[in-house]
Amino acid sequence: MYGGVVHGSIMMMGALTRIPDGVRVKLRRMRFGMDDEVPSHWVDDSQFISHFFNALSAIFPEGEKFFIDSVRFFEGEISDAELRGQIREFARQEGHHTYQHRLFNEIITRQGLPVAVYEQFVRELLDHGRQQRSEKFQLAMTACLEHLTALMGGLVLEHPELLEGMDPKLRPLWAWHAVEETEHKAVAFDVYRAVGGSYAMRAYVMLQATMLFFSVVHRIQLDMMRRDSERVRARDVLKGLDYLWGRAGFFRRMVPGYLRWYKPSFHPWDDDNSSVIEHWKRENARYIESATEEAAA
Numbered sequence: 001m002y003g004g005v006v007h008g009s010i011m012m013m014g015a016l017t018r019i020p021d022g023v024r025v026k027l028r029r030m031r032f033g034m035d036d037e038v039p040s041h042w043v044d045d046s047q048f049i050s051h052f053f054n055a056l057s058a059i060f061p062e063g064e065k066f067f068i069d070s071v072r073f074f075e076g077e078i079s080d081a082e083l084r085g086q087i088r089e090f091a092r093q094e095g096h097h098t099y100q101h102r103l104f105n106e107i108i109t110r111q112g113l114p115v116a117v118y119e120q121f122v123r124e125l126l127d128h129g130r131q132q133r134s135e136k137f138q139l140a141m142t143a144c145l146e147h148l149t150a151l152m153g154g155l156v157l158e159h160p161e162l163l164e165g166m167d168p169k170l171r172p173l174w175a176w177h178a179v180e181e182t183e184h185k186a187v188a189f190d191v192y193r194a195v196g197g198s199y200a201m202r203a204y205v206m207l208q209a210t211m212l213f214f215s216v217v218h219r220i221q222l223d224m225m226r227r228d229s230e231r232v233r234a235r236d237v238l239k240g241l242d243y244l245w246g247r248a249g250f251f252r253r254m255v256p257g258y259l260r261w262y263k264p265s266f267h268p269w270d271d272d273n274s275s276v277i278e279h280w281k282r283e284n285a286r287y288i289e290s291a292t293e294e295a296a297a
């Protein structure tokens with residue numbers, strides 16, 4: 001055991017990983033029973049918000065491949081057995097996210113969205129990064145984007161009303177993904193730290209990661225809206241902007257957690273939100289087809 005909760009705080013015990021007791025990064029195979037009987041505006045009847053989530057899903061397969069590759073590149077340099085195990089399970093979790101989001105992406109493809117085109121766009125963008133940037137930089141980029149996905153995941157789990165408007169057939173997919181992004185939120189960060197990644201690089205890369213994330217998500221979202229057979233309505237756009245950036249909005253609420261990244265002493269588990277994982281496990285066992293978690297516990 002490398003991390004322990006002592007007097008309510010998470011302690012480093014001379015090891016490279018730092019994770020609260022009770023949290024395990026382990027693959028779960030899921031079965032959600034997604035089918036085509038889903039409206040195209042499947043979130044709160046909103047074109048804007050639905051295409052925001054559609055855009056995220058279109059990005060995941062290529063994005064998650066990049067995450068896996070950039071972390072696994074350094075696996076041989078990690079001597080800590082706990083962290084090596086987390087790297088393997090991180091890759092398996094991300095791989096299964098991709099599998100499930102591909103099923104989702106097939107549905108929105110049949111609804112008329114050119115997901116393959118978006119995937120190619122993201123692949124070319126990331127390939128450019130692979131060619132131009134060092135492996136350490138790519139790992140920093142992954143750690144940064146993992147911080148953003150973990151913030152988003154933690155947020156929707158702590159504020160379930162953010163997912164309330166989703167079609168009930170699709171909500172479990174997004175809640176599960178949010179849980180596993182929370183579980184493995186420190187893996188890329190811990191690997192980055194273990195291989196000597198600097199504060200300066202991770203701070204600088206976060207600025208780039210933030211611009212990359214928002215520009216790519218919104219570019220794809222806007223393209224989806226442009227192709228939508230229903231015309232764009234100003235009222236729906238305002239509702240969507242409020243959902244994302246309003247006082248209780250998705251991204252507005254992420255700002256404090258986002259800024260914590262820039263603290264030199266930051267660690268993803270400074271925010272121990274592991275209770276949301278336990279809550280999800282109690283409510284969602286029926287979607288788990290098989291899990292290695294119990295076997296390994």
Ligand SMILES: [Fe+2]
Nearest residue numbers: 064094097181
């Ligand atoms: Fe993921």
Ligand SMILES: [Fe+2]
Nearest residue numbers: 094146149181
């Ligand atoms: Fe992730």
